[in-house]
Amino acid sequence: MPKTDSLQGSLDLLVLKILSRRPRLHGYAIMTAIQEISEEILRVEEGSLYPALHRMEEAGWIRAEWVIKESGRRARAYELTTAGRKQLSAEEVRWQAVTSAVGRVLRMA
Amino acid sequence: MSLLSRIANVFRGRAMSREIDEEFDSHIADAIEQGRDPAEVRRAFGSPLQLREASRDLRLLPWLDSLRADSVFAFRRLLKTKATSAAAILSLALAMGACTSAFRLIDALLLRPLPVAAPERLHAVAFEGIGANRQSMVYDSCSYPMFERMRAAVKDQAESIAVSYAERIDLTYGSGQEIERAYRQFVSGWMFSSFGLKPAAGRLFTADDDVTPGAHPVVVLSHDYWTRRFAADPQAIGRTLRIGDGVYQIVGVAESGFTGTETGTVTDVFVPMMMKSPRTLASFTNFWLRTLVQFKPGAAVEPVHERLRATFRTIQEERATTFTGISKQQMDRFFKEKLLLEPAAAGRSNLQREYRRFLLALGILVTLVLLIACANLANLMTAQAAARSREMALRVSIGAGRLRLVQLVLVESFWLVLLATVIGGVFAWRSAPFIVGMISSPENPARLTLPADWRVLGFALALALGVTFLFGLAPALRASSVKPVLALKGGEDPHSRRRLMHALVVLQIAFCFVVHFVAGLFIASFDSLSNQPTGFSAARILNLETVTQRPQPAVFWDQVLEHLRTLPGVETAALTTWPLMSGESSVGSVAVNGAPPSETMTDTLSVSPGWFDAMRIPLLAGREFNAGDANPAVAIVNEAFARQFFDGANPIGKSYDNGRGSVRIVGFVRDARSRDDLRLPIRPIAYLPFHAPQPMARGTFVVRTSTANPLALASILRQEVLRARSEFRVSNIRTQQEINRSKTIRERLLAMLAMFFAAVALLLAAIGLYGVLDYSVLQRRREIGIRMAIGAQAVDIARRLTAEIFLMVLAGAIAGLALGEASVRYIETLLFQVRPSSFGTIAIPLLVILTTALLAALPAVLRAVRIDPVTMLRAD
Numbered sequence: 001m002p003k004t005d006s007l008q009g010s011l012d013l014l015v016l017k018i019l020s021r022r023p024r025l026h027g028y029a030i031m032t033a034i035q036e037i038s039e040e041i042l043r044v045e046e047g048s049l050y051p052a053l054h055r056m057e058e059a060g061w062i063r064a065e066w067v068i069k070e071s072g073r074r075a076r077a078y079e080l081t082t083a084g085r086k087q088l089s090a091e092e093v094r095w096q097a098v099t100s101a102v103g104r105v106l107r108m109a
Numbered sequence: 110m111s112l113l114s115r116i117a118n119v120f121r122g123r124a125m126s127r128e129i130d131e132e133f134d135s136h137i138a139d140a141i142e143q144g145r146d147p148a149e150v151r152r153a154f155g156s157p158l159q160l161r162e163a164s165r166d167l168r169l170l171p172w173l174d175s176l177r178a179d180s181v182f183a184f185r186r187l188l189k190t191k192a193t194s195a196a197a198i199l200s201l202a203l204a205m206g207a208c209t210s211a212f213r214l215i216d217a218l219l220l221r222p223l224p225v226a227a228p229e230r231l232h233a234v235a236f237e238g239i240g241a242n243r244q245s246m247v248y249d250s251c252s253y254p255m256f257e258r259m260r261a262a263v264k265d266q267a268e269s270i271a272v273s274y275a276e277r278i279d280l281t282y283g284s285g286q287e288i289e290r291a292y293r294q295f296v297s298g299w300m301f302s303s304f305g306l307k308p309a310a311g312r313l314f315t316a317d318d319d320v321t322p323g324a325h326p327v328v329v330l331s332h333d334y335w336t337r338r339f340a341a342d343p344q345a346i347g348r349t350l351r352i353g354d355g356v357y358q359i360v361g362v363a364e365s366g367f368t369g370t371e372t373g374t375v376t377d378v379f380v381p382m383m384m385k386s387p388r389t390l391a392s393f394t395n396f397w398l399r400t401l402v403q404f405k406p407g408a409a410v411e412p413v414h415e416r417l418r419a420t421f422r423t424i425q426e427e428r429a430t431t432f433t434g435i436s437k438q439q440m441d442r443f444f445k446e447k448l449l450l451e452p453a454a455a456g457r458s459n460l461q462r463e464y465r466r467f468l469l470a471l472g473i474l475v476t477l478v479l480l481i482a483c484a485n486l487a488n489l490m491t492a493q494a495a496a497r498s499r500e501m502a503l504r505v506s507i508g509a510g511r512l513r514l515v516q517l518v519l520v521e522s523f524w525l526v527l528l529a530t531v532i533g534g535v536f537a538w539r540s541a542p543f544i545v546g547m548i549s550s551p552e553n554p555a556r557l558t559l560p561a562d563w564r565v566l567g568f569a570l571a572l573a574l575g576v577t578f579l580f581g582l583a584p585a586l587r588a589s590s591v592k593p594v595l596a597l598k599g600g601e602d603p604h605s606r607r608r609l610m611h612a613l614v615v616l617q618i619a620f621c622f623v624v625h626f627v628a629g630l631f632i633a634s635f636d637s638l639s640n641q642p643t644g645f646s647a648a649r650i651l652n653l654e655t656v657t658q659r660p661q662p663a664v665f666w667d668q669v670l671e672h673l674r675t676l677p678g679v680e681t682a683a684l685t686t687w688p689l690m691s692g693e694s695s696v697g698s699v700a701v702n703g704a705p706p707s708e709t710m711t712d713t714l715s716v717s718p719g720w721f722d723a724m725r726i727p728l729l730a731g732r733e734f735n736a737g738d739a740n741p742a743v744a745i746v747n748e749a750f751a752r753q754f755f756d757g758a759n760p761i762g763k764s765y766d767n768g769r770g771s772v773r774i775v776g777f778v779r780d781a782r783s784r785d786d787l788r789l790p791i792r793p794i795a796y797l798p799f800h801a802p803q804p805m806a807r808g809t810f811v812v813r814t815s816t817a818n819p820l821a822l823a824s825i826l827r828q829e830v831l832r833a834r835s836e837f838r839v840s841n842i843r844t845q846q847e848i849n850r851s852k853t854i855r856e857r858l859l860a861m862l863a864m865f866f867a868a869v870a871l872l873l874a875a876i877g878l879y880g881v882l883d884y885s886v887l888q889r890r891r892e893i894g895i896r897m898a899i900g901a902q903a904v905d906i907a908r909r910l911t912a913e914i915f916l917m918v919l920a921g922a923i924a925g926l927a928l929g930e931a932s933v934r935y936i937e938t939l940l941f942q943v944r945p946s947s948f949g950t951i952a953i954p955l956l957v958i959l960t961t962a963l964l965a966a967l968p969a970v971l972r973a974v975r976i977d978p979v980t981m982l983r984a985d
Contacts, residue, residue: 027132028139046140047155050132054164071142075135076128 011044011052013095016088019062019080026067026075027053053078061087118169119177125168129161175513176520183521194525197486200873201529204482205572206536207475207866212568213541215468217557218373218461221564222454224366226305227403232410233453234259234400234417238446247449249457250274250396253382253389255424259400262420266408270401271297271382274459275371279656279840280378281351288838291334291377293352294369295398298381301329301363303403309335311346311361314381322387328357332365334377354658355384368558370401370453373460375556393428399457402450414450421448436705464548467855470936474627474866477620481870483580484613484620485877490522490584492884495606501591514589522581523573530573537569547858583609607888610881611917618921618958619928621874625954626929627936628863630943633950635860637942639853644781644791645689646725649680650845651819652688653810653826657836660804665834670717672833673810678822680815683720684799687809690848692785697795700766701754709753712783712792717799721745721778723813731761731776738775738798745776750793765795772797785852788941819844859939871957875965882914882969893973894981903974910970911963918962922955 018033019025025033030053031044056062061084067077080088118125133154140150154160165174187194222228235249251259253271260269273295279288298319306313309332318325328350330338339345348359357380369376382390382398389395402413425444432440455461494501501514545557587606655669666684673682687693696710718734721727734745744765751760764773772795780791799808810830814822820842827839850857886893893906933945943950 026135026139028136032143045155046136046150046153047160050129050136050160051163051167054129054167058167069135071138073135073138074131075139076132 010095011048012056013088013091014042014044015049015052015056016061016080016084016091019078020085020088023079024067024077026069026077028075030078056084059087060084112170115168115170116173119173122165122169122174122177125165126161129164130157133157133160175516179517179520180524183517183524186521187524193489196876197489198525198528198532200482200876201486201525201576202532202536203869204475204479204533204873205526205529205569205576206533206540208479208572209533209537209565209569210541210544211468211472211475213537213559213565214544214557215472216564216568217541217559218464218468219455223304223370223372223456224364227406228454229452230404230406231453232402232404232450233457234402235449235451236421236446237449239442247462248396249399251398251400252393252396253385253398254391254393255421256398256400258424259417259420262416263402263413265405266413266416267402267404268299268303269297270300270303270403271295271398272300272370272401273382273385273398275369275374275376278352279838283349288840289338290840291338292369292374293378293380294371294376295380295382295385298325298383304367306364306367309362309364310343311359313361313363314379319381319383322383322385322390325381325383326355326357327360327381329361329363329379330359331363331368331376331379333368333375335362338377350378352378352380357384366558368556370399370456371458371460372456373458373464373557375558401453401457410450414448417450418448421446463855466936466938467859470627470631470859470939471862473932474624474863477624478866478870478873479576480579481617481620481624481873481877483576484617485873485880486522486525487580487583488610488613488877488881488884490518490581491587491606491610492880494518494584494588495884495888497588498591501588505591511589514591515585518585518588519577519581522577522585526573526577526581530569534569537565544858544862548854607885610884614878614881615917615921615924617874617877618918618962619924621870621958622922622925622954623929623932624863624870625867625957626925626950627932628860628867629950629953630933630936630940630945631856631863632860633943634939634941635853635856638787638856641782641787642780643690643849644726644779645845647845647849649814649817649819650724651812651814651822651826652691652841652843652845652848653812653830653839654687654807654841654843655810655830655837656807656840657838658806659836660806661834661836662804663800665836666799666805666808667717669830669833669837670810673812673826673829676826676829678814678816678825680813681719681723682810682812683723684717685720685809685811686715686799686807688811688843688845688848689714689724690782690785690852694784698768699750699754699793699795700768701763703766706766706768707754709793711750711753712794713797714783714794715797715799715801720796720799720811723811724781726781727779729777729779730759731774733776734796734798736800739800739802742773743775743798744772745778745796746774747778747791747794747796748780749791750795751777753793767795787852856939856941871961874958875961878914878917878962879965879968882910882966883972886910886969886973890973890976890981893976894978897976898978898982906974907970910973911966914962914966915959918959922958925954926951 014034015030018030018037022033027049031046031049034042034044053062053064057064057078061081062078063081064076064078066074069075137147137150137154141147223231225231233249234251235247237245237247239245251271256269256271260271263269275292275294277290278293280291280293281288296314298314299316301308301313302315308329311329313329314327318327330345335341335345346359346361349356350359351357363379369379385397389397402417404410404413425446429440429443504514504517505511541559545559549556587609670682670684673679686695695713697713698706699709699711700706716734718736718738721733729748731745734743746760748757751757754760754765755763759777760774761777762774764771766772776796778796781794782791783794784792810826812819812822812826816822823842827842830837830839896906897903930945933940
């Protein structure tokens with residue numbers, strides 16, 4: 001499996017964005033959502049997803065609660081907090097700035 | 110999440126791990142449900158343990174978590190070695206408890222500021238002069254006119270407050286004839302407002318209560334006394350009480366916590382300065398009060414001190430003009446007196462002066478014991494660290510950092526200290542009041558407020574931390590510097606560890622030697638002090654100190670005496686002013702053969718006929734007083750008097766001039782101790798007949814009982830005095846033995862405590878030595894086995910080991926001796942007639958320690974010689 005290091009900086013952004021559209025997703029669903037929407041181009045490294053989720057939870061951007069799935073198993077569902085919404089827009093602005101900067105370099109150089 | 114929830118998470122670590130695992134499991138289950146290969150899913154997910162650790166660290170405080178884990182682990186280890194841990198904790202608890210209680214005493218007596226506004230601005234005036242015995246001495250009493258002049262001189266920079274010594278007096282309430290005793294302190298009217306104190310009830314004095322001599326019959330009670338005597342009843346305000354022949358009204362109660370300025374004595378009744386007798390107030394020569402100087406905010410010390418010095422000098426010069434017949438040396442000494450200004454934030458009292466050195470010595474002793482205990486623990490921890498070097502090496506190999514190892518070992522030490530602190534705290538809580546109880550005598554109770562507040566708590570905490578680092582750090586650093594490769598192979602340099610332990614043993618022995626050396630000095634001092642001859646027999650003597658409201662003529666005193674003599678159980682009875690060695694004294698000047706009055710004053714004591722017989726003071730020549738003798742025509746003198754004034758010749762028939770007339774010497778008696786300072790030689794005494802022309806308001810009936818326990822008669826005699834003449838009241842009954850004993854309280858206590866700590870130090874050092882030798886033999890058993898295999902005899906092995914021990918003891922003793930001799934300087938004032946470098950004071954501790962060391966070493970030596978080379982070499 002190719003390492004998706006390019007996701008390193010944008011994992012938080014992607015997770016926040018997904019959660020802003022679809023609240024109350026658990027970890028696996030977040031991962032599959034990223035893969036589906038990006039049409040399998042972006043792959044989240046499964047191991048690094050959870051530390052990232054827990055870190056954002058610790059930072060107060062998202063909150064989690066245990067839900068019972070149809071299968072009867074418990075799963076931890078995440079949703080965005082107000083602080084998370086603010087963080088999301090800040091990250092989006094930052095992302096736009098970076099990509100347009102990268103685009104300019106590609107065009108001009 | 111907040112810091113709080115992170116801290117909380119530390120203590121629900123297991124539940125948190127479970128939650129994280131469950132989330133991971135659910136992820137993997139989801140993936141498998143999606144049809145992925147279970148093995149592939151697990152591989153893709155990565156190591157769940159590592160991920161769990163990463164998540165955990167995010168949700169809690171990692172350092173706190175590791176601390177928690179180490180604490181749990183350390184506690185389990187302590188439980189595993191119960192006996193060793195208990196011994197370590199108990200010895201440390203004893204030492205720490207002793208330290209804490211010593212601190213409580215030192216703090217209460219010397220450091221704790223008075224509960225007044227800005228205690229740091231409070232200073233006390235003292236005077237340093239050269240005493241008759243050429244030694245410098247400090248006293249701090251002034252006369253009232255002196256105080257007024259000094260107050261006026263520094264009025265702009267500071268307010269001066271006069272306070273008398275707190276003295277125990279008799280008082281009665283209303284018409285009730287029951288005599289009570291209480292502590293009275295005369296204070297300047299403006300003291301309470303200067304100190305910023307508020308009344309707890311009624312009102313406090315103001316400057317207006319301290320204007321005209323004799324015109325302000327009011328008192329303020331201390332809160333403590335109000336609570337004790339009146340159960341804090343507000344109705345007490347306005348009640349009257351009688352002190353001597355004055356009637357006073359209670360106007361208020363001082364703020365709780367303020368118990369006067371005499372630290373060590375709790376003042377019960379405050380009286381305005383102006384209520385002291387007008388004669389005393391006007392007298393330039395009656396020194397009866399302390400001058401406290403409270404600086405105004407921002408005032409500098411030096412200018413005030415300078416002004417006070419100048420004022421004092423003027424006063425001295427004025428006084429000098431009134432002197433007559435004074436020698437040149439006396440005059441020189443008089444002018445050499447210097448005025449000192451000492452900080453008095455903690456109050457001022459004689460108890461402080463008397464016990465400062467005592468507490469210092471006590472503090473040093475307990476510190477040494479604490480250090481010995483610490484050395485023991487350091488050795489214990491080092492030995493344990495040696496046994497654990499493989500464990501440590503393993504921890505390092507799997508990635509533990511050095512700091513983490515240091516933390517692990519320090520946490521273990523801290524557990525020991527924590528438990529020791531708790532036990533030691535209980536010990537300190539009980540023992541400090543015990544010592545205060547010991548130094549207070551019924552006549553002179555020492556009352557110290559000993560609150561267990563943040564000061565004591567802070568000290569205990571600082572001590573605990575200090576001790577942890579003191580004995581825990583070296584073993585911790587050593588454990589952390591473990592080299593995994595070497596240790597796992599099973600051999601580091603085995604000697605380096607032993608060298609550290611041996612050095613600590615030498616240190617222990619040195620401290621132990623100091624404790625024994627000092628204890629020996631204290632015990633010898635107490636011994637020679639309590640064996641100081643008194644010159645009279647104290648057995649079965651009961652002193653009935655008696656007062657009358659109005660002075661009574663001598664014949665009435667005689668009537669009571671005659672009545673007492675007829676009572677059953679009374680062998681002999683006599684009358685005098687106050688008991689011998691009670692601390693009270695009066696002096697008179699003596700001039701012989703027309704020369705100017707001698708420099709040495711003589712003690713004078715009025716006694717009735719039969720007194721010498723009652724006190725068993727033998728008559729050397731001449732005669733006893735008889736009923737016809739009257740003060741001051743005749744006197745009986747002692748040997749010291751004859752030595753001083755007549756070159757030791759028989760003084761019978763000679764006479765001396767006491768400044769008012771000629772006194773004929775009719776009797777010559779053996780020396781007897783009149784003063785209470787056992788360290789000084791017996792003074793010249795002139796005994797005068799009790800019969801004096803003027804009536805007397807106080808006297809002491811001296812009764813020698815025929816029963817072994819004189820106190821059995823106390824209550825009967827008290828009633829009989831009242832029956833004989835109703836104006837006579839017994840205010841205090843003391844046996845002579847009790848008075849004599851009370852003069853050596855400090856030395857007795859010091860000897861007792863020193864002996865106790867010496868025993869503890871010896872025990873601790875012995876335990877330490879035993880442990881270290883045992884460990885060292887255990888570690889060297891292979892070496893010893895080899896030595897034996899190649900022909901060494903058991904004797905050689907034993908000799909080698911004992912030589913080692915002997916060397917350690919010797920090195921320790923030499924270091925200890927040097928330390929001890931150096932410290933003697935500081936405790937010299939506590940010693941009496943002992944020579945710090947005499948053979949006995951050095952040999953005895955040396956012998957005791959050497960014997961103990963050999964006894965402690967015996968098990969290890971036996972173990973060494975019993976090593977069987979064959980099994981030893983086969984092992985491992």
